[in-house]
Amino acid sequence: MYGAIVVSRDDIEEQNVVKLMERLEAYRKEFKRITGYQWDNNHALYTNYFGKKFAIHIIESSIAVWDDSGKTGLLTVEINGDVVTCEVMDEIEKVTRQWMNGIIHCSACRKEIIYLKHNKNRYFAGVYCNKCWNDKYKAIEAAENYE
Ligand SMILES: [Zn+2]
Numbered sequence: 666m667y668g669a670i671v672v673s674r675d676d677i678e679e680q681n682v683v684k685l686m687e688r689l690e691a692y693r694k695e696f697k698r699i700t701g702y703q704w705d706n707n708h709a710l711y712t713n714y715f716g717k718k719f720a721i722h723i724i725e726s727s728i729a730v731w732d733d734s735g736k737t738g739l740l741t742v743e744i745n746g747d748v749v750t751c752e753v754m755d756e757i758e759k760v761t762r763q764w765m766n767g768i769i770h771c772s773a774c775r776k777e778i779i780y781l782k783h784n785k786n787r788y789f790a791g792v793y794c795n796k797c798w799n800d801k802y803k804a805i806e807a808a809e810n811y812e
Contacts, residue, residue, distance in 0.1 A: 669709065669710050670689060670692045670693070670696070670709035670710065671709065671710045671711075671712055671718065672689075672709050672710070672711055672712070672721065673711070673712050674713075674714070674754050674757075674758065677711075677723075677728075677749050677754060678749055678750075678751060678754045679748055679749065679750075679751070680748065680749055681747050681748055682723065682725055682744055682747060682748065682749055683725060683747070685723060685749070686723055686724070686725065689709055689723065692709075708720055708721070708722050708735070709721050709722075709723075710733070711730065711757070711761070713757075713758055713761040713762065714758060714762075715762070715765065717733075717761065717765055718733045719731060719732060719733055719739070719761055719764075720732070720733060720734070720735040721757075723749075725744070726743060726744055727741050727742060727743050727744055728740075728741070728742050728744060728749070728753065728757065729741045730742075730757055730760065730761065731790060732764065735790075736790060737769070737780075737784075737790055737792060738772060738789075738790035738791055738792075739760050739761065739764055739769060739770070740756065740757065740760040740770065742756050742757065763777070764780070767779055767780050767781060768780065769783070769792055771783075771792070771793050771794035771797055772788075772790075772791035772792055772793055772797075773791075773793055773794075773797040773801070773802065774794060774796070774797050776794050778792070778794045780792065783795070783798075786798035786802065786803070787806070788802050788805060788806040788809070
């Protein structure tokens with residue numbers, strides 16, 4: 666059995682980030698109680714304007730967004746202050762829409778790249794442009810034993 670907390674922009678924008686984290690944690694505990702599902706993080710799904718779902722992780726200082734499988738990192742955006750601003754949500758919406766069109770940002774330099782042409786330049790959830798890959802991450806990935 667699988668439970669997921671699905672949040673939309675309306676659930677997050679202008680919310681106090683600590684209170685938001687507390688709410689997500691309360692949901693997680695309740696899901697765990699009902700389902701018995703071993704779920705020890707507070708990952709939730711974010712549904713964007715187009716109803717497409719993405720994995721999202723909210724902490725006090727930032728929000729991280731992945732594709733729906735959680736395998737590909739799309740964005741980590743800083744939260745400057747107590748509240749999740751409109752600008753933060755605009756950035757999340759922009760990046761999720763770009764992903765739907767096959768565009769991702771290099772995990773190092775943030776340049777826009779075509780996902781299918783770069784998805785072999787991969788280190789954990791990161792996907793890199795050719796320059797960042799060849800200059801740095803290719804060697805890091807080669808040395809990784811994935812233990
Ligand atoms: Zn790059």
